[in-house]
Amino acid sequence: MIDLRLLREDPDRVRASQRARGEDVALVDALLSADERRRSSGVRFDELRSEQKSLGKLIPKATPEERAELLKKAEQLKADVKEAEAAQNDADEETKRLASQLGNLVHPDVPVGGEEDFxxxxxxxxxxxxxxxxxxxxxxxxxxxxxxxxxxxxxxxxxxxxxxxxxxxxxxxxxxxxxxxxxxxxxxxxxxxxxxxxxxxxxxxxxxxxxxxxxxxxxxxxxxxxxxxxxxxxxxxxxxxxxxxxxxxxxxxxxxxxxxxxxxxxxxxxxxxxxxxxxxxxxxxxxxxxxxxxxxxxxxxxxxxxxxxxxxxxxxxxxxxxxxxxxxxxxxxxxxxxxxxxxxxxxxxxxxxxxxxxxxxxxxxxxxxxxxxxxxxxxxxxxxxxxxxxxxxxxxxxxxxxxxxxxxxxxxxxxxxxxxxxxxx
Structure with missing residues (x-):
């Protein structure tokens, strides 16, 4: 598995490596997209979890009138967190699946070609x-x-x-x-x-x-x-x-x-x-x-x-x-x-x-x-x-x-x- 940070910073190098191997170059863009979804869904999940924890601290201190509204909001947050976690897991699995199909980066001094091009x-x-x-x-x-x-x-x-x-x-x-x-x-x-x-x-x-x-x-x-x-x-x-x-x-x-x-x-x-x-x-x-x-x-x-x-x-x-x-x-x-x-x-x-x-x-x-x-x-x-x-x-x-x-x-x-x-x- 290649370094995903390198993929994000220099995708053209990874595309060139795939091309040299005779492999699918489109895989690079698919992986970039999956990695972006993975990271953004992770941020979304972390934000919702942070909000959920903050809300959990407010509920015990709330008045009876406020508590009902906070509990309703907590229930919605629970559903949102669950949904965000599922999205994060899906994006993570898709990223791993695509990354596992990508070959190692070819060394720049390797001759390009097939079996007889050594x-x-x-x-x-x-x-x-x-x-x-x-x-x-x-x-x-x-x-x-x-x-x-x-x-x-x-x-x-x-x-x-x-x-x-x-x-x-x-x-x-x-x-x-x-x-x-x-x-x-x-x-x-x-x-x-x-x-x-x-x-x-x-x-x-x-x-x-x-x-x-x-x-x-x-x-x-x-x-x-x-x-x-x-x-x-x-x-x-x-x-x-x-x-x-x-x-x-x-x-x-x-x-x-x-x-x-x-x-x-x-x-x-x-x-x-x-x-x-x-x-x-x-x-x-x-x-x-x-x-x-x-x-x-x-x-x-x-x-x-x-x-x-x-x-x-x-x-x-x-x-x-x-x-x-x-x-x-x-x-x-x-x-x-x-x-x-x-x-x-x-x-x-x-x-x-x-x-x-x-x-x-x-x-x-x-x-x-x-x-x-x-x-x-x-x-x-x-x-x-x-x-x-x-x-x-x-x-x-x-x-x-x-x-x-x-x-x-x-x-x-x-x-x-x-x-x-x-x-x-």
Whole structure:
């Protein structure tokens, strides 16, 4: 939720942000109108309540003749107060409803456009020339099946398309990735967290996932719970309705959780293997910081992601995500995209998003600096989305005989193993 004071003071900025997102600009004027009704009805209610209280003090002191007239007036005031309170509540609800539909303000440096209008900021690592090495690279599924690491056939038999089993060294590789990611995050000062995978509606709505992203959220209607698509949700709601001391910021958490996504609207995309799936595990970084520190924290999150991917010895690029592809909560987002050899292109592995005060306002997470209480800023960054990371490792580190070289950073978590080797059939 954006700051309504900013909306009133600079509506053109909010209109420009909506336009950049490709969203409805008319929503801004509707919200301005609702906010004006909310404030004016609040003033009306306060005036009537004040008059009612003053009248209540006069009645005991009035003469019998005056009392009858005052009681009649009090009865009318009671009805007026009730009517004004209802109008105030209606205007307040309408303001909240419209404000919840408005995306975060887009950072002025974000490239404007849709999914393909990103700007490449950096490129890291060297893309292998498999032709020069004398062999054609296999895709991750062919490699994973030969290694006894991935079983999508039985995943589909048990749960349907876009489900899978990680078996043998595949399961061990996931555990190695998770442990290595948590170790890096802990060393950087993050508190490790194992978070709930089921959350109440307010947590999901408060983080901004029940707007345009709602189609990809699993909802358990019988119990009114949502399955999280990222531990960002329970981490953002962890301090819901709390006031944090400014001198204890930043607070940084590294959450590990299963994640669930319906992948609506992706029919026919990435149907082979485990790149785009309905259930996966992920290590997510999450930061609570003072508003003035948000941009620097955003760069720090990106640096930790770059450190991670560099340690995995993956070629990757960093992009500045375009305005129409930000999602409701982010004012700016950087993606790190790893090179996938058999696709011949970079694909998203991690994201780092600055949400400013957007989520904090919706979840009522504030900071106290002296006597001043105000919303703080929240940021999130994926450190390791496991299946996609496995895809990138298998394809980039494969050898001609079908084995896969283990990046050095993972070897301590795989018993010192340097190679993943095909299993005998």
């Amino acid at each position: 700007v490449v900021l950096e490129t890291h690592g060297t893309i292998r020339d498999f032709g020069a090495e004398g062999f054609e690279p296999k895709d991750h599924l062919e490699l994973g099946e030969a290694l006894g690491a991935i079983d999508v056939e039985r995943g589909a038999k048990v749960s349907g398309s876009r489900f899978y089993y990680l078996t043998g060294v595949g399961a061990l590789l996931e555990l190695a990735l998770v442990n290595a990611a948590i170790a890096q995050a802990t060393e950087a000062g993050f508190t490790p967290m194992l978070t709930p995978a089921l959350v109440r509606p307010r947590a999901m709505e408060g983080t901004g996932f029940l707007g345009q992203a709602a189609e990809n959220v699993y909802h358990l209607e019988k119990d009114d719970y949502y399955l999280v698509g990222t531990s960002e949700v329970p981490l953002a709601a962890y301090h819901m309705d709390e006031i944090l001391d400014a001198d204890k910021l930043p607070l940084r958490y590294a959450g590990f959780s299963p994640c669930f996504r319906r992948e609506a609207g992706t029919y026919g995309k990435d149907t082979r293997g485990i790149f785009r799936v309905h259930q996966f595990d992920k290590v997510e970084m999450f930061s609570y910081v003072a508003p003035e520190d948000a941009e620097n924290e955003h760069k720090r999150l990106l640096d930790w992601e770059k450190q991670w991917l560099t340690g995995l010895e993956l070629p990757f690029q960093v992009i500045d995500v375009a305005s129409g592809d930000l999602g409701a909560s982010a004012s700016r987002k950087y993606d790190c995209e790893a090179w996938i050899p058999t696709q011949g292109k970079y694909r998203e592995l991690t994201s780092a998003s600055n949400c400013d005060g957007f989520q904090a306002r919706r979840l009522s997470v504030r900071m106290r600096d002296g006597k001043k209480v105000q919303p703080l800023a929240t940021l999130n960054g994926t450190l390791c989305a496991v299946p996609r990371t496995i895809v990138a490792i298998l394809e980039n580190h494969q050898l001609a005989d079908g084995s896969v070289r283990v990046p050095e950073v993972l070897r301590p978590y795989l018993g010192g193993r340097e190679l993943l080797e095909p299993v005998a059939k």
